[in-house]
Amino acid sequence: MNIHILGSATTSFGELWERSLMSLFAEAVEAALNDAKLEPADIEAAFIANKAAGSYENQHHLNALVSQLFPHFPPSVRVEGACASGSLAMIAAELALLSGRYKTVMVVGAEKMTDVSSQETTTILSGAADTSTEVGSTFPALYALLAKSHIKSYHTTREQLSAVAVKNHHHALSNPRAQFHKEISLEQVTKSQLISDPLRLLDCSPVSDGAAAVILSTQPVKGKTKLLGFGQAQDSVSLAGRSSLTSLRATKVAMDQALKDSGVSRDQLQAAEIHDCFTIAEILAIEDLGFFGPGEGGPATLEQRTTIGGKIVINPSGGLKGCGHPVGATGVKQIAFLNDYILRGDANVALAHNVGGSGATAVVHILGK
Amino acid sequence: MNIHILGSATTSFGELWERSLMSLFAEAVEAALNDAKLEPADIEAAFIANKAAGSYENQHHLNALVSQLFPHFPPSVRVEGACASGSLAMIAAELALLSGRYKTVMVVGAEKMTDVSSQETTTILSGAADTSTEVGSTFPALYALLAKSHIKSYHTTREQLSAVAVKNHHHALSNPRAQFHKEISLEQVTKSQLISDPLRLLDCSPVSDGAAAVILSTQPVKGKTKLLGFGQAQDSVSLAGRSSLTSLRATKVAMDQALKDSGVSRDQLQAAEIHDCFTIAEILAIEDLGFFGPGEGGPATLEQRTTIGGKIVINPSGGLKGCGHPVGATGVKQIAFLNDYILRGDANVALAHNVGGSGATAVVHILGK
Numbered sequence A, B: 001m002n003i004h005i006l007g008s009a010t011t012s013f014g015e016l017w018e019r020s021l022m023s024l025f026a027e028a029v030e031a032a033l034n035d036a037k038l039e040p041a042d043i044e045a046a047f048i049a050n051k052a053a054g055s056y057e058n059q060h061h062l063n064a065l066v067s068q069l070f071p072h073f074p075p076s077v078r079v080e081g082a083c084a085s086g087s088l089a090m091i092a093a094e095l096a097l098l099s100g101r102y103k104t105v106m107v108v109g110a111e112k113m114t115d116v117s118s119q120e121t122t123t124i125l126s127g128a129a130d131t132s133t134e135v136g137s138t139f140p141a142l143y144a145l146l147a148k149s150h151i152k153s154y155h156t157t158r159e160q161l162s163a164v165a166v167k168n169h170h171h172a173l174s175n176p177r178a179q180f181h182k183e184i185s186l187e188q189v190t191k192s193q194l195i196s197d198p199l200r201l202l203d204c205s206p207v208s209d210g211a212a213a214v215i216l217s218t219q220p221v222k223g224k225t226k227l228l229g230f231g232q233a234q235d236s237v238s239l240a241g242r243s244s245l246t247s248l249r250a251t252k253v254a255m256d257q258a259l260k261d262s263g264v265s266r267d268q269l270q271a272a273e274i275h276d277c278f279t280i281a282e283i284l285a286i287e288d289l290g291f292f293g294p295g296e297g298g299p300a301t302l303e304q305r306t307t308i309g310g311k312i313v314i315n316p317s318g319g320l321k322g323c324g325h326p327v328g329a330t331g332v333k334q335i336a337f338l339n340d341y342i343l344r345g346d347a348n349v350a351l352a353h354n355v356g357g358s359g360a361t362a363v364v365h366i367l368g369k
Helices: A021-036 A053-057 A062-067 A085-098 A118-128 A139-154 A158-172 A186-191 A249-262 A279-288 A297-302 A319-323 A327-343 B021-036 B053-057 B062-067 B085-098 B118-128 B139-154 B158-172 B186-190 B249-262 B279-288 B297-302 B319-323 B327-343
Strands: A003-010 A045-049 A076-080 A104-112 A194-196 A209-217 A225-234 A271-273 A349-356 A361-368 B003-010 B045-049 B076-080 B104-112 B194-196 B209-217 B225-234 B271-273 B349-356 B361-368
Touching (some): A003 A327, A045 A062, A045 A327, A053 A104, A053 B053, A062 A076, A062 B225, A076 B085, A085 A104, A085 A225, A085 A327, A085 B076, A104 A327, A139 A194, A139 A279, A158 A186, A158 A319, A209 A327, A225 A249, A225 A327, A225 B062, A249 A279, A249 A349, A249 A361, A271 A327, A279 A297, A279 A349, A327 A361, B021 B209, B021 B327, B045 B085, B045 B327, B053 B104, B076 B085, B085 B209, B085 B349, B085 B361, B139 B194, B158 B279, B158 B319, B209 B327, B225 B249, B225 B327, B249 B279, B249 B349, B249 B361, B271 B327, B279 B297, B279 B349, B327 B349, B327 B361
Parallel strands (some): B045 B104
Antiparallel strands (some): B003 B209, B104 B209, B225 B361, B349 B361
């Protein structure tokens, strides 16, 4: 794939009560243009990622609202695939570039989640499940089922789950955009409030506001990061329709496609931004992506083999747990973060993994120098 | 553009209280496959159009729910651009095909609007306006402002507005999928209940349930309709930011692009499916598309120059007014209808025009033999 990242930006992630959704979009758009040293008129089309502004604030038609941030009103489209909206907007932009219709486009994702109660946001997020067959299931409950299956099959321990959150909070310390800048201990995670057994409060990524943008181009500019390939796969939305509850098939298929598409081998990958909406999700992901064998993800995390300095750095940004998870922004922020990470020499080849719902949509991107 | 329509289908449009959103999607998918004589496995990717299932029934993640209608779970993405969602999903599919990544894909749009009160659906639809600056404005109110401006500038009459609804109900008589199969008179429209002055009940397209699907391919199959070109343009979401209230700039720009892209001249067009969410919208559209001069759209309609047999047939399906307007389905249904219309020899070259909100998004497609 011959696509270059000309610039990228991420707003601060957090509980940004003083900010509106559109001001987050605007900040990310402007910051990405500045990063790329481009003018607004250089953007030929915009691809917007957002999960649920229609539910949060009855605002649909975000494509037009983002287009009008540019004086020349570029064509724009909103893309949604639950928590994978960001990476699906990336793919839509990549396909548009590969079509030859555009040379330079922007992808911008944002979500404003903290203006409603946590009960309301839990309900809105549950719309990523199959509301006709999984009605009433919250996402902590669905991932708790996956955690229980993994524990049963592989003897994954409470301490191993906790180690994911501890590592990601540790990594977030060096990310100025992260929602949390606070070390936590294994004991703090293990003793945090029970949400849905076995998942506790500190097993869960937070509710967040934030935005991220990347500018993509088929025009090569020296010294920029390249998107090398991607994969996208789907599976049953309902857990009841899955072939396994100890792995996500869609992640495996998307990974195979991305490796093939990019021509990169798994052992070339030095860092990965992973969809750790819950601690168990990171353990599933690093196994499904093939970095560790089935049942080895938990021990590897506890042994700090996924911490900076380890075999492969998982979630150097802090991930969804430490950096925050403004849903529509997440898949774009993963790319934006890895772009900077590669540019500053912390990795040559890296991977982004974004999941919708409990695994019905999975997207893998591979980036490199 | 080298894209062929291998098959298409539209469900009945109407108040389908016994039907679920997913059953409408499933019916359209199956019927389009049958029409194209293809197997589910022939579909390499699916592009889903829906405006507001998140608001109607808290169901996000429709891309995955539609993907699982296929045994092989093709990659799938949901596209939204308010009432232009259907045509934006068409463009996303076309760009994906032009990228060379896929050879055959499906676009399927659906909306289930009648399970909530008309007050709730009016609120949900108002999310296509700018809820920060047009808060409280319903869509009848916004289009009433456009109607008043047009009446003031061009002396457009009550009778001319009514003639749009009369024609579209007449055309819908021969469309078995249409929501209404009932002739109405100029007097009935003119005496119908006032909704937002000057717009009356029969000036408004109905609230509808329905779905439509088309199968697109870069592989030529003899005797199929071709997509010849498209255009997409944006404008200020809020009416207060527009350069004119007597025309939609985005429609004009999209039309110029579509003509250039397709190499078709305006006078080759024999039929057009137009976004007549309100009667005034059709008058604006046929002027903005250049079929009639400014202020001439009303008289032309009253003189039956846009009725079947006239200069150019506008909305042979019955349009949004006569056929119905299940929002996410509309832009796809326009293409599906014109595909059949061209195949049965009623036109050689035709146009589809789909608008989001009060004109902030406009898409024009041109199709032909």
